[in-house]
Amino acid sequence: MRFDRQSGVFLHVSSLPGPHGIGDLGDGARAFVDFLAKADQSLWQFCPLGPTSAAHGNSPYQSFSAFAGNPLFVDLRDLSDRGWLTDGDLKPVPEFDPHETDYQRVTEYKRSMLETAFERFESEATDDEHDAFEAFRERESSWLDDYSLFISLKEEHDRVAWIDWPEELKTRDEGALDRARDDLEAERRYHAFCQFLFDEQWRGLKSYAAEKDISLVGDLPIYVALDSADVWASPAAFDLDENHEPAAVAGVPPQFGDSGQRWGNPLYDWDHLRETDYEWWRSRLSRLFDLVDVARLDHFKGFDEYWAIPADADDPAAGSWRSAPGYDFFETIEREFGDLPFVVEDLGFIDEQLAAFRDHFEFPGMRVPHYADWCREGDMNQPMHYPHSSIGYTATHDTDTTVGYYHSLPDDQTDCLHYNLGVDGSEINWSIIEAVWNSEAVLAMTTVPDLLGLGSEARFNTPGTAEGNWSWRCTYEGLDEGVAERLRDVTDFTIR
Incomplete structure (x- = not known):
């Protein structure tokens, strides 16, 4: 097995506590790490870290880049400590809701x-600080140059x-790109600076x-926006x-009586990728492994075969199944990176x-009690049957909280759940x-809303909806020492 038995907690970075309206990489993140350590946990899981947009409902699964970090996660107090912001710049802080x-x-x-x-950095940073920025730009140039442009x-x-830009930019005419690089030099440098801050923090x-002794568990969506x-x-x-x-x-076909889903993400040219020894994927994974210790592979099915819907x-239902590289892909990746620290999302299509x-x-697959039929003997999503x-x-x-889920169960399922779990x-x-x-x-994982016993108001995302997602936040008070101690007791009794 690729992992020792261990446990952890999910909380996306945006949900961390902090003073500037969204979770960041500062004191709130360290407070959560301290909470995990007190609870004797080994894993912190979160969603993809890339830049998001209002046009896609601020979803971390529809990012502008599979390589870049979200500038909204940059800790402003660190910039104040470094002299690039003053108290006068930061204040007055808007009255942000600490819960949303x-x-x-x-x-x-x-x-x-x-x-x-950025302006203060450009004019007042030390030579060493400028050198560190330029070293970052050089080290990450393979993706950073294109991203900042x-x-x-x-x-x-x-x-x-x-796809709606002028044709010469849309199709990457070299002359047009060179002119754009010159015209937008200051803007490109600013966006590279934001990535430098994210990366350092x-x-x-x-x-x-x-x-x-906390490992970071990232998330790798198979498709990009x-x-x-x-x-x-x-x-x-x-x-x-x-x-x-x-x-x-990309999408999924109709199943279980539904009409399927059309996600709209572009598909890969797997023939080209195979010919290049999966160079694009190797670059993506190299960056990912720089940032995290373990990664969840979203929609693992798509590495074996995928549903392709004509654009x-x-x-x-107009789509069809196509074969993906499967074994060849992971064998190639494994030759470069060694033992792959992956867990996989294999829900819904297990055959x-x-x-x-x-x-x-030997990639662990996901099991979630919310998908259990509690009245069916041997159901794979009942915890007593997890392999x-x-x-x-x-x-x-993507699910409701456990409390929200429980209150939505029909009476027969509630009774069977009580019976099965005692x-x-x-x-x-x-x-x-x-x-x-x-x-x-x-591996055993829970969420902060489940630790706090919160209802549906604290769910992170409702699939298929565009509004009201990814906004729930934990407060410092939520990282309660008593909750940490209770989770530690459960962990010490069952995991250790």
Whole structure:
């Protein structure tokens, strides 16, 4: 098995406590690491870290880059400590809601602060600080140059998607790109500076977590957003037509009586990627492994076979299954990176072929009690049936909280849950936590809302909806020492 038995907690960075309207990489992040250490946990899991946009509901799964970090996560107090912001710059801080992120207000405030810090950095930073910035730009140039130009061009063109840019920019005419680099030099440098800040602060946080024996569990969406530096800068890696637009898009077919889903993400040109020894993917994973210790592979099914929907079709049923590289891809990746620290999201499409593929590489698959039929004997999502080669969750970023889920159950399912777990439902969040921790799963995970016994108001995301997601936040008071001690007791009794 790729992992020792251990446990941890999910909390996305945006949900951390802090004074500037959204979680950041400063004191709130370190307070959460301290909470995990007090609770005797080994893992901190979070969503993808990339820049998000209001146009995509601020979803971390629709980012402008698979390589860049979200500038909104930069800790402004660190910039004040370094002399690039003053107390006068930071104050008055808007009256942000400590329980919920208002992305528009946060973006306006933090963008202003980051621009001020950049101007002061340019004029007042020491030679060593400038050297560190230039060293970062050189080290990360393989993705940073394209990303900083992409974001600068988006702002130059009123933030419209790159497929709607002038033709010479859309199709990356070299002369047009050279002119844009010259015209947007200051803007490109600003966006590179924001990435420099994120990178330095993240590496500091990662070191702090390592000192506390906490491993960071990142998230790797299989697909990237169409409106991203990734697709614009590397069109050959994707299944695009002669106009640099998707020939087919990702989704899932109808199943269990539903109508399927059309996600709209561009698909990969796996033939081209195989010919290049998966160079684009190797670069992506190299950056990921720089930032995290373990990664969850989203939609693992898509590495084996994927549902391709013609780009001009609205109905997911118009798609068809296509083969992905599967074993060859992971064997190639493993030759470069060694033992791969992956867990996989394999929900909804588990068949013998996928299970064999997953088990061949010994990647733990996900099990979630919310998907259990509590009245069916041997149901795979009941914690007492989790195999050792699995990662058990009490809830995920896409499900309701455990309390919200419990209150939505029909009476027969509630009765069967009580019977199977030997509980009365009075503290259902802790009953589910204890059941997952007592399971055979090699990794056990819960969420902060489940630790606090919160209801549906604290769920992170409701799939299929565009508004009201990714906004819930924890406060410092939520990182309660008594909660940490209770989780430590459960962990010491079941995991250690």
